[in-house]
Amino acid sequence: MPIYEFFCRKCQxxxxxxxxxxxxxxxxxxxxxxxxxxxxxxxxxSAHAVTTKKSLTY
Known part of the structure; x- marks a missing residue:
């Protein structure tokens, strides 16, 4: 299940x-x-994805 980030303008x-x-x-x-x-x-x-192939880092 995804995790979403929010911000409350009332309580900051x-x-x-x-x-x-x-x-x-x-x-x-x-x-x-x-x-x-x-x-x-x-x-x-940010998001994190797991793949079956090795990813290149730039």
């Missing part, structure tokens, strides 16, 4: 959420401190 704190892709597409999570989902914005985060 980042948080992560474990959500399926379907859940992520359907709704934004509430802030863990109880603020409404309207106050939450998505953040861009």
């Amino acid at each position: 704190e980042p948080f992560t959420a474990f959500m399926s892709m379907k859940e992520h597409d359907e709704r934004a999570p509430k802030c863990p401190r109880g603020h409404d989902a309207k106050e939450v914005e998505k953040r861009i985060s």
Whole structure:
């Protein structure tokens, strides 16, 4: 299950959420401190992929 990063504008704190892709597409999570989902914005985060071939590092 993917890990998504969010930021609450009300309390100025980042948080992560474990959500399926379907859940992520359907709704934004509430802030863990109880603020409404309207106050939450998505953040861009890094991704990690495992492949069967050896990757080159640049």
